[in-house]
Amino acid sequence: MxxxxxxxxxxxxxxxxxxxxxxxxxxxxxxxxxxxxxxxxxxxxxxxxxxxxxxxxxxxxxxxxxxxxxxxxxxxxxxxxNPGMEMPQDERIRLTARRVGMDLPAAKAKKEEK
Structure with a gap:
């Protein structure tokens, strides 16, 4: 049963x-x-x-x-x-570039804010 x-x-x-x-x-x-x-x-x-x-x-x-x-x-x-699901698009692109050995240049908008 x-x-x-x-x-x-x-x-x-x-x-x-x-x-x-x-x-x-x-x-x-x-x-x-x-x-x-x-x-x-x-x-x-x-x-x-x-x-x-x-x-x-x-x-x-x-x-x-x-x-x-x-x-x-x-x-x-x-x-x-999929650890990057919660990350913003910019951060995901930066980490993907670093994975293949590249460093992205800093964005102009971030430089202007500082």
Missing amino acids: ASSPANLRSLYRSLLRELPPRPILASPRTPIHNRIRSSFTETSNSSSPSLHDAEHQAQLAHQAVTYLRAQRMYVTLVERY
């Missing part, structure tokens, strides 16, 4: 791990935390949930965990292999 209480608890914790952390645990839950919690409590507390519905909900939760984990890994890899 894939939707046992232990498995549902594990899926719930996995979903919470993939969400951005709350700064202080004493702070109120975010709407997404409340929605996830309510969907899991409805599944486990319903008087006679059909086995098919419970299995379907467990599969959807597992897919959500897999998707969120993949998205987190994607963001990590993009940040790691």
Whole structure:
């Protein structure tokens, strides 16, 4: 049985791990935390949930965990292999030129400001 209480608890914790952390645990839950919690409590507390519905909900939760984990890994890899994404265009060009052994001349506007 894939939707046992232990498995549902594990899926719930996995979903919470993939969400951005709350700064202080004493702070109120975010709407997404409340929605996830309510969907899991409805599944486990319903008087006679059909086995098919419970299995379907467990599969959807597992897919959500897999998707969120993949998205987190994607963001990590993009940040790691594209370090200049957050830099301004001028700085990116200067660093690219330095990578091949060239130094760009200083811009006139910067000289005039000083």
